[in-house]
Ligand SMILES: [Ca+2]
């Protein structure tokens with residue numbers, strides 16, 4: 001038989017021993033992730049990198065690294081960093097977040113991104129338009145909307161990629177326009193005049209000198225969001241090429257329409273040298289009487 005008094009003492013003993021006992025150590029690392037941008041994203045301009053962490057006892061800080069250089073620290077469960085990607089080369093980069101909990105356990109998350117900013121203008125700037133001297137050809141065109149109408153200097157005529165369905169399935173899902181400049185030019189810019197509705201949701205600009213190997217000059221472009229017709233998209237490009245291809249990976253609607261393509265070469269380099277001036281008479285140091 002246990003008396004009420006012993007029960008109370010037992011209760012208090014247990015209560016205080018539990019209360020006084022040291023907390024077990026926190027061996028559980030936090031969890032961290034980069035929520036923006038997504039892994040393998042192609043990014044440009046200013047990107048607000050976001051990292052979030054959680055922990056069983058509490059997060060003390062979250063750090064953001066770009067290519068292993070610390071860029072921002074958040075003294076809570078999140079951190080953000082506005083990264084101006086235009087100051088970084090167009091290439092693959094790694095983004096890393098390291099979270100530290102209140103017991104100094106750490107965890108990290110890493111993703112890969114590709115920076116792809118518009119190529120800055122070349123020193124000579126954009127020069128004159130390059131004639132498309134020989135031919136323009138395309139993937140299949142709709143009747144009377146041939147590729148030649150994309151280079152006829154008329155902004156109301158257009159090329160239209162062919163569209164048809166076979167038992168409800170689209171038979172054409174990509175299209176291209178190939179322009180032959182007649183000889184290689186040092187190129188600066190391409191302007192594509194799309195239809196504002198029948199444009200391209202995804203297209204690339206490619207260059208070649210042998211008509212076989214095509215270099216990507218710009219990728220993941222989109223003509224979506226145009227408000228006027230034709231919907232002009234200008235892209236700065238670099239390199240010396242004879243052939244240019246506009247490759248349409250995905251149309252906005254059923255087929256693409258291009259009113260005109262204009263290609264520009266690099267202009268003359270800027271004149272940075274001042275004129276020279278010389279006093280021919282009297283001579284330097286000459287005594288004048
Ligand atoms: Ca922990």
Ligand SMILES: [Ca+2]
Pocket residue numbers: 149150151152153154155156157158259260
């Ligand atoms: Ca035209």
